[in-house]
Amino acid sequence: QVQLQESGPGLVKPSQTLSLTCTVSGGSISSGDHYWTWIRQHPGRGLEFIGYIYHTGSTYYNPSLKSRVSISVDTSKNQFSLRLSSLTAADTAVYYCARESGDSGWYGFRDYWGQGTLVTVSS
Amino acid sequence: EIVMTQSPATLSVSPGDRATLSCRASQSVSSTLAWYQQKPGQAPRLLIYGASTRATGIPARFSGSGSGTEFTLTISSLQSEDFAVYYCQQYNIWPPGTFGQGTKVEIK
Numbered sequence: 001q002v003q004l005q006e007s008g009p010g011l012v013k014p015s016q017t018l019s020l021t022c023t024v025s026g027g028s029i030s031s032g033d034h035y036w037t038w039i040r041q042h043p044g045r046g047l048e049f050i051g052y053i054y055h056t057g058s059t060y061y062n063p064s065l066k067s068r069v070s071i072s073v074d075t076s077k078n079q080f081s082l083r084l085s086s087l088t089a090a091d092t093a094v095y096y097c098a099r100e101s102g103d104s105g106w107y108g109f110r111d112y113w114g115q116g117t118l119v120t121v122s123s
Numbered sequence: 124e125i126v127m128t129q130s131p132a133t134l135s136v137s138p139g140d141r142a143t144l145s146c147r148a149s150q151s152v153s154s155t156l157a158w159y160q161q162k163p164g165q166a167p168r169l170l171i172y173g174a175s176t177r178a179t180g181i182p183a184r185f186s187g188s189g190s191g192t193e194f195t196l197t198i199s200s201l202q203s204e205d206f207a208v209y210y211c212q213q214y215n216i217w218p219p220g221t222f223g224q225g226t227k228v229e230i231k
Contacts, residue, residue, distance in 0.1 A: 047167065047210060049219035060218045096166055100220075103173050108214025109157040111178060113166035 002027040004097050004114035011120050018084040018121075022097030022114055023077070030055050030075045035100035035107065038071060038082045040093040041116070048093075052100055053080050087121045094118050125149050125216050127223035129209075135231040142198040144226045146211035151191045155215040158187055158196045161225075162207045170209075171196065198228075206230055 008020035022036070029036060037052035051061035053071045061069045070083040084091060095117050098110040126149040136142045146156070154174040159167035169178040171187035174194060184199040198205055208227045214220040 046224050047212075047222045049221075052218060062219060098166075100217075101172075103176070106155045106173075106214060106217075108155070108217030108220040109169060109172040109212065110159075110167070110220075111169045111172075113168070116166050 002099060002112045004099065004112055006095060006097050006114045006117040008095075008117060008119070010118055011122065012087055013123050014088055014121055016087055018082070018087055018091070018095075018119060020082045020095055020097075020117065020119075021079050022081070023079050024099075025078070027099075028075075029073060029078050029080065032056075033101075036073065036080045037098050037100050037110065039096045039098055039110070041096070042093045050082065050084075050095075089121050092119065092121045124219075125152060125213050125221055127211055127213055127221055129211055129223035129226045131226060132224075133227045133229060135229050136201050137231045138203060139200050140231075142201055142205075142228055144196040144198075144209055144228070146189075146194040146196070146223050148192045148194075148213055152213040152215035154190045155213060155217075156187070156189070156194050157212045157214065158185075159210045159212065160205075160207045161210065167210060201228070 003025045005023045035052045038050040053059045053073050068085045073080040097114045099112040101111045128147045130145045156174045158171040161167045175187045186197045188195050208225045210225050211223040
């Protein structure tokens with residue numbers, strides 16, 4: 001059974017950089033069968049795609065966040081990480097990591113998720 | 124960007140009744156449509172992909188239908204554990220694979 005687990009600080013000051021790590025167990029990031037993604041959910045609101053990474057290091061970022069986002073992968077640890085800079089209160093959200101899967105040649109549904117971590121941006 | 128619109132925003136249903144949730148895409152997404160269930164304090168859980176294929180371990184009372192721009196999630200007989208928020212998500216244009224705003228299924 002694939003499991004994902006986010007880790008990182010729950011409280012970050014404005015203007016600082018958020019760093020979160022997602023540890024994958026029960027499956028290998030290196031398999032190349034999936035993409036690995038970050039999604040966030042503002043309190044009481046919907047789901048926002050942040051970006052994804054492939055095991056080769058290839059990435060895609062949401063254009064609205066692109067200037068502030070970086071996603072990296074460490075296949076030796078079976079982890080991938082998110083960095084989001086220049087934080088404001090608007091970045092307060094639950095951050096999820098998830099696995100992107102495909103079917104019949106179409107990728108993009110999220111079949112396994114971490115439990116999520118609440119990040120609060122406040123001084 | 125493809126906009127996904129879900130209706131209704133809130134659906135009040137009695138346990139044992141059928142629930143029908145709708146999702147509309149602003150342009151055709153073929154059958155590249157997924158449904159998720161989210162309970163308070165939990166991550167979303169994949170229910171359906173390919174518009175109608177149940178994900179692993181999902182009970183048969185959940186069914187999905189539709190193609191193009193109109194999709195439906197049906198819960199045939201609501202159980203207590205089914206009261207939650209449901210999201211649709213298209214992945215015809217991926218990334219990003221946009222989500223709808225959600226439908227809350229509450230106890231009537």
